[in-house]
Amino acid sequence: MFQYAEPIPVDNIKECKFYHSIDLPNHAPIEGDWDLRSSIKEYLGNYNFSGKKVLDVGTASGFLTFSMEKQGAEVTSFDMSSDGEWDIVPHYKVQPRIKELLQNRNVGLQRIRKSYWYSHKHLNSNAKVYYGNVYDFPDELGKFDVVLFGMILSHLRDPFQALYSASRLSTDTVIIVNQAMPSKEPIGYFMPNAEDEKLLWAWWAFSDGCIRRMLGVLGFEVKRTVTSKHTSKYRDTPEECTAFIAQRIH
Numbered sequence: 610m611f612q613y614a615e616p617i618p619v620d621n622i623k624e625c626k627f628y629h630s631i632d633l634p635n636h637a638p639i640e641g642d643w644d645l646r647s648s649i650k651e652y653l654g655n656y657n658f659s660g661k662k663v664l665d666v667g668t669a670s671g672f673l674t675f676s677m678e679k680q681g682a683e684v685t686s687f688d689m690s691s692d693g694e695w696d697i698v699p700h701y702k703v704q705p706r707i708k709e710l711l712q713n714r715n716v717g718l719q720r721i722r723k724s725y726w727y728s729h730k731h732l733n734s735n736a737k738v739y740y741g742n743v744y745d746f747p748d749e750l751g752k753f754d755v756v757l758f759g760m761i762l763s764h765l766r767d768p769f770q771a772l773y774s775a776s777r778l779s780t781d782t783v784i785i786v787n788q789a790m791p792s793k794e795p796i797g798y799f800m801p802n803a804e805d806e807k808l809l810w811a812w813w814a815f816s817d818g819c820i821r822r823m824l825g826v827l828g829f830e831v832k833r834t835v836t837s838k839h840t841s842k843y844r845d846t847p848e849e850c851t852a853f854i855a856q857r858i859h
Contacts, residue, residue: 611749613737613739614738614739614740616726616730617722617723618726619723619727624720624723625720626670626717626723627640627721627724628669628672628724629644629669630644630645631646631670631672631675631728632646634731634732635731641672642843643839643840643841644840644841644842645676645839648838648839649672649676651835652759652786652839652852653673653676653757653784654853654854655835656782656854657680658681659681660682661677661681661683661754661755662682662684662685662752662755663682663684663754663756664684664685664687664750664753664778664779665685665757665759666687666756666758666761666771667688667743667758668686668725669721669725670725671724671728671729673757673759674734675728675729677757678732678735682755684736684737685739685750685753686736686737686738687738687740687741687743687746688722689741689742689743690740690742691715691718691719691740695711695714696765696810697710697714697809698801698810698812700801700808701803703809743761743774744770744774746774746775746777746778748778751778752778752780753778753779754779754781755781755782755783755784756776756778756779756782756783756784757783757784757786758771758775758784758786758787760850762787762815763800763811763814763815764810764812765813766812768815768823773827779829779857781856781857782855782857783829784852785853785855786850786853787815787820788814788849788850788851789815789817789820789850790814790816791816792816792817792818793818794816794818794819795816795818795821796815796818796819797815798813798815798816800813820853824855828858829855829857829858830855830856830858831853831855832854832855832856834851834854835851836851837849837850837852
């Protein structure tokens, strides 16, 4: 049965893990894995979200949701359900430990989920939340002006299916934010390799042309792109990504 998620009461910030840095009212700045605070408008393609109904696919700590909401959007946040399975790369060297790795990943997911609800409460957010299967979005979610994929397609085993499933719900715009190789050729590069068993959560690198072609097959044309750089506490240099703003072909 379709239903939106009930808020999770979280009072102790130590129970949380923040994927993105965030500033909350009457609260010390919170450091996350990534800091988009100074570059969020470019990250989101300088799109005008005022009055738009938006689906945020892969919301994590919710920073993108709350940023779009601040710009005047009505946002529904989506993330993986608690009983869902991560798309772990089944590398032969870790296959005996896959269940353990997934369990650890799910513990981390719960902490990230708590960080979403912690921020949701402190920001007095009106965003709704749905937890489900990224490959099978229910029609009951309704229609959206904008469907946003914020740096998640590369982490999915079947990115095209996820893009297809969510894009069906967009009446106008799909925004994909992702790292992209500078090539017009429709290239999808398979990232895992036999030598590196640590690369377990990243599947694909895409060219600019590949993202455009996937969107085109689904009936969307890229109208413009915005490239920006963002910092991570795990990287020595800023990471570059591109926002692809695509409109439905009518």
